[in-house]
Amino acid sequence: MKEEAELAKYGKPKDAKMSRFEMQQKREKADAEAKRAAAKAKTDEEEDAIPENTNRLLAEEAEAEASGAALHARGIDEAVSKMSLASSSSSSSSSSSADDKHPEKRLKAAFSQYEERELPLLRADNPGLKLSQVKEILWKQWQKSPENPLVQAAMAQ
Numbered sequence: 001m002k003e004e005a006e007l008a009k010y011g012k013p014k015d016a017k018m019s020r021f022e023m024q025q026k027r028e029k030a031d032a033e034a035k036r037a038a039a040k041a042k043t044d045e046e047e048d049a050i051p052e053n054t055n056r057l058l059a060e061e062a063e064a065e066a067s068g069a070a071l072h073a074r075g076i077d078e079a080v081s082k083m084s085l086a087s088s089s090s091s092s093s094s095s096s097s098a099d100d101k102h103p104e105k106r107l108k109a110a111f112s113q114y115e116e117r118e119l120p121l122l123r124a125d126n127p128g129l130k131l132s133q134v135k136e137i138l139w140k141q142w143q144k145s146p147e148n149p150l151v152q153a154a155m156a157q
Contacts, residue, residue, distance in 0.1 A: 106149045114138075114147055 018026070075080035115138060122134050129137075143149055146155075 104150065110147060110149055111142055114145065115140055 038093070073082050115135075118138055118141070119134065122138055123131075126134055143151075145151065
């Protein structure tokens, strides 16, 4: 008896047992409470949101159409599409000169494309060579290739 009383201080109380039905009710109650809290948070966010001033947006669009120089977009996708349209309508010589300013930035991507295309052909031509040897030959060919951006830049000058 004394031992049971001592154990009762440290363990779970005997009346803490729950049936499956009680556990299910407790879970359902917690889920319902979570849904209510989420719905309340959502309505609080909607109330805090300030609606856009449509008059101002219309005025800005009218100004942009009148000037023709400024691009206005509401999202990243829209901005990228407007910029691509604007750059395609501008002269092609200005876009090619912008590309030629830093050919070394395109070097790695261009070489990987070249390697992907040419490596199987070189391996077929030289079946007895190691991969490192084939890649060395490929690199030497790349140095002279017209697809190399550095060679293109040197040819343009």
